[in-house]
Amino acid sequence: MTRFLSCWSARELVVIGVFAAASKVATLLVALAGGGMNPVSLMGKNLIFTTLLVVMLCKVRRPGTLLLFTVINIIVSMLLLGASVTLLPAMFVAALAAEAAMWPGRASSGVGNALIGAAVFDVVSKVLSLGVSWLFMRENPAMMVMAVPFVLTGYIGSVGGLFSGARAVRELRHAGIIHQ
Amino acid sequence: MQASFISRHEGPGEEAGRGTALDVRSRMFVTLLSSAVTIAVSSFEGQMVLFAASFLYALSIRRFRALLTAYAALAVMAGMAALFTFGISSLMPSMPFSFKGLAVPFLRGAVMLNVVLPLALTSRIQALLTALKSLRLPFCIYIPGAVMIRFIPTFMNDIRQVAETLKIRGYRLGFGEMFRHPLMMLRLMFTPLLFRSLRTSEELGIAAELKGLEAGGRFVPFRGGAWTRRDTALVLLSVACALLALYCHAVWGGESMGMR
Numbered sequence: 001m002t003r004f005l006s007c008w009s010a011r012e013l014v015v016i017g018v019f020a021a022a023s024k025v026a027t028l029l030v031a032l033a034g035g036g037m038n039p040v041s042l043m044g045k046n047l048i049f050t051t052l053l054v055v056m057l058c059k060v061r062r063p064g065t066l067l068l069f070t071v072i073n074i075i076v077s078m079l080l081l082g083a084s085v086t087l088l089p090a091m092f093v094a095a096l097a098a099e100a101a102m103w104p105g106r107a108s109s110g111v112g113n114a115l116i117g118a119a120v121f122d123v124v125s126k127v128l129s130l131g132v133s134w135l136f137m138r139e140n141p142a143m144m145v146m147a148v149p150f151v152l153t154g155y156i157g158s159v160g161g162l163f164s165g166a167r168a169v170r171e172l173r174h175a176g177i178i179h180q
Numbered sequence: 181m182q183a184s185f186i187s188r189h190e191g192p193g194e195e196a197g198r199g200t201a202l203d204v205r206s207r208m209f210v211t212l213l214s215s216a217v218t219i220a221v222s223s224f225e226g227q228m229v230l231f232a233a234s235f236l237y238a239l240s241i242r243r244f245r246a247l248l249t250a251y252a253a254l255a256v257m258a259g260m261a262a263l264f265t266f267g268i269s270s271l272m273p274s275m276p277f278s279f280k281g282l283a284v285p286f287l288r289g290a291v292m293l294n295v296v297l298p299l300a301l302t303s304r305i306q307a308l309l310t311a312l313k314s315l316r317l318p319f320c321i322y323i324p325g326a327v328m329i330r331f332i333p334t335f336m337n338d339i340r341q342v343a344e345t346l347k348i349r350g351y352r353l354g355f356g357e358m359f360r361h362p363l364m365m366l367r368l369m370f371t372p373l374l375f376r377s378l379r380t381s382e383e384l385g386i387a388a389e390l391k392g393l394e395a396g397g398r399f400v401p402f403r404g405g406a407w408t409r410r411d412t413a414l415v416l417l418s419v420a421c422a423l424l425a426l427y428c429h430a431v432w433g434g435e436s437m438g439m440r
Binding site (some may be wrong): 008009010011013014015017018019020022024025026029030036040041043044047048051052055059068069071072075076078079086135136137145147165168171176177 | 208211212215219236259264265268272285312317319320321323324325326327328329331332335336339358362366370373374375377378380381382384385386388389393412
């Protein structure tokens with residue numbers, strides 16, 4: 001466990017921290033600029049999150065990166081933004097599932113493995129977040145019916161983020177910012 | 181080694197809010213406890229206990245305008261949700277509409293708003309970093325967490341600069357443009373920010389390596405924590421309120437399906 005925790009270099013940890021902040025602020029700003037829960041801003045913020053996730057996974061190619069990114073996001077959200085403790089296991093399971101999906105292709109240098117990880121993370125986290133929503137709104141099941149289309153709309157943005165992420169990585173490789 | 185992000189701000193415990201001198205760790209504890217208890221309690225009475233206590237806590241920071249704005253936004257969201265729920269209930273009779281059933285989820289949101297606002301409005305970056313350090317997290321969690329907290333204001337400044345650049349070039353950034361040209365707006369705003377993020381991460385990473393930050397290294401906070409009797413009192417009061425809310429939940433039960 002200690003070996004696993006100390007395998008990251010300071011530079012990789014800084015990249016993870018910067019991308020965690022960027023994803024948090026960018027998604028929040030898109031949601032605010034769009035005036036709340038409308039389909040365009042929902043898709044936009046999910047698109048940005050997934051794009052950033054794909055770029056980060058290509059920049060830091062080490063098993064456990066997504067898990068660490070998720071843990072940091074959760075700790076900061078929980079302590080400073082009042083995110084619910086119930087989100088912790090859901091996001092943790094989603095990150096573990098994504099890490100497991102990325103494990104067979106961990107040695108490959110292409111963008112495919114990062115895309116698989118981001119896709120699995122998006123699907124599992126969305127499904128589990130619906131479960132968490134039920135916990136919040138269990139007193140009124142009609143509100144759950146309202147939450148499902150919002151989550152599905154967000155997922156369309158996540159799928160778009162996979163394509164834009166692949167494209168961004170290609171451009172960044174061309175510019176020499178992300179190395180093979 | 182001093183793992184400090186020295187800034188012009190005050191030290192830990194010294195708050196920006198008027199009339200408050202609570203440590204960030206006690207506020208963090210209140211936030212964490214509230215987020216757990218508000219989920220567990222599903223009775224209206226229990227939620228009201230939590231809401232009353234958290235509202236007094238929010239009032240204690242004396243940021244009435246911010247509180248009013250936040251409540252106005254919450255009221256708009258709640259009104260929209262109530263309208264949608266009413267519509268769904270009239271289409272699906274198996275899901276009856278009740279104000280009491282609707283009140284508990286909204287009270288959960290209000291409780292979280294009440295505890296997050298004091299933390300967000302009164303805590304300085306330096307105090308947050310010191311509090312994070314005092315949690316004795318592993319190196320691989322502390323460094324990204326500290327970078328994340330420290331980078332958020334920088335990133336917001338970057339966004340402001342990019343937006344100003346776009347305005348100078350004649351692009352109109354607003355709610356309407358976001359709807360008319362969503363992909364173009366995303367591309368115009370997002371691409372420079374992605375490059376800025378990558379460049380900043382490179383610079384900060386190199387700086388961290390040059391300073392010798394590594395696992396097993398010894399970090400000394402810029403300034404120590406300042407836990408006072410008021411913090412202890414706040415923690416004890418919050419625990420008492422949580423217990424009272426759980427007692428109300430046990431006595432009156434919840435409205436949730438199968439959880440009565």
